[in-house]
Amino acid sequence: MSVTTATIPKGRSLTQDKPHRTVTAWLMLALAVAVALVMAAPFLLLLLNAFKTGADYSAHGPLAWPTTFTFDAFADYLGRxxxxxxxxxxxxxxxxxxxxxxxxxxxxxxxxxxxxxxxxxxxxxxxxxxxxxxxxxxxxxxxxxxxxxxxxxxxxxxxxxxxxxxxxxxxxxxxxxxxxxxxxxxxxxxxxxxxxxxxxxxxxxxxxxxxxxxxxxxxxxxxxxxxxxxxxxxxxxxxxxxxxxxxxLRGQHSIDVTVLNAGSLLSLIPTLVFFLIFQRTISRGVTAGAVK
Incomplete structure (x- = not known):
């Protein structure tokens, strides 16, 4: 006996039963994306400036795209x-x-x-x-x-x-x-x-x-x-x-922002990797604690 012929009415398809997103659902999705971008902005800014040179940062500021991607800031940080x-x-x-x-x-x-x-x-x-x-x-x-x-x-x-x-x-x-x-x-x-x-x-x-x-x-x-x-x-x-x-790295009168960004990125990566590895564990633990 075919299950599909017995359960699906004639003239209808499986795609017709899928729920459609309402306007409220799309607005909530857009709001969630906006919040995610705001929360990720500091990390993206850190990532952007870690690969700049000091002269590039001074000339174009923190929001500009790097003229050339370089690892000089990382090398300088690891040297200090x-x-x-x-x-x-x-x-x-x-x-x-x-x-x-x-x-x-x-x-x-x-x-x-x-x-x-x-x-x-x-x-x-x-x-x-x-x-x-x-x-x-x-x-x-x-x-x-x-x-x-x-x-x-x-x-x-x-x-x-x-x-x-x-x-x-x-x-x-x-x-x-x-x-x-x-x-x-x-x-x-x-x-x-x-x-x-x-x-x-x-x-x-x-x-x-x-x-x-x-x-x-x-x-x-x-x-x-x-x-x-x-x-x-x-x-x-x-x-x-x-x-x-x-x-x-913070001097008394000056600070190298690109080196500081490179060091901050290197200090953030281990905890980020640790969190990603145990993300599922955290979700299971929270769920287990909420349900008896």
Whole structure:
């Protein structure tokens, strides 16, 4: 039996049943394209000026098309900055901060949301307040603390500081998720003889893993872009991250804009690639967190 002859009425085709876009749909599409272009404009401007010479930029300005595409700005940047070392420091520190901060947040939120410790609401509020404190107000105790522990001018000073800060933020986020965790699952695991540690890693962790993955990706990107605290704690060029190494291009009285654009592009590419790789993971994590 032919399915097409049985289901499609005579005189009609499959194309006639396709929905047509309304005027409102086309307007929304045009608005989305316009917003996308506005958001992409800074990156396109950065890309355009990174391949110019200094004389070309001075003569025609930032919005003009380059007269000749050249890699002189990239070569100049790599000659001034130890980019491979800075890239290594950024990758190592951001990865450790992301995974260590998420792990601490998972264990702390498990105790607050599922363990039902006393004053859990007060603790969550304190963690929220801690994430709202400006970094400028923390710099003095952090600087002297890094000096006292011998971690000043090493990436470990940044790793310790941001692991704690992002763990506090992650605990605030995950504790609200843990508080709505189905109690029947926990009770069934306890009846089967599972302890709290086993419940955490074999019951809770697999369920909240999509949310944890999203948190890891966001913490990695946030810690990569941190500037103020690493600028103070990482004075040694051998320990500097990519944003700090980029800031050394700014002179006291002048600045080479094309070299700065080339360095900014090189510092942006790793996070852009990282985000594109884990884009599907982020989408799945958000979807999993929205549907029970």
């Amino acid at each position: 900055v130890d980019y491979p070392r800075a890239l290594f420091n950024s990758i190592v520190s951001s990865a450790i901060i992301a995974f260590a901060g998420t792990t601490l947040a998972l264990m702390a939120s498990y105790a607050i949301g599922i363990g039902r410790i006393r004053a859990n609401t007060l603790i969550t509020a304190l963690l929220l307040i801690a994430t709202m404190v400006p970094h400028e107000s923390l710099i003095y105790p952090l600087f002297y603390g890094a000096q006292a522990t011998g971690t000043i001018n090493t990436i470990w000073s940044v790793i310790i500081v941001f692991t704690i800060l992002y763990a506090a933020y992650g605990t605030y986020i995950l504790s609200s998720v843990m508080s709505t965790f189905p109690y029947a699952i926990l009770e069934a695991a306890a009846i089967d003889g599972a302890g709290r540690w086993r419940i955490l890693w074999q019951v809770v962790f697999p369920i909240v893993r999509p949310t944890l993955t999203v948190l890891v990706v966001f913490i990695f990107i946030w810690s990569w872009n941190e500037f103020y605290i690493p600028l103070v704690l990482l004075g040694d060029p051998a320990s500097q991250t990519v944003p700090i190494a980029l800031s050394t």
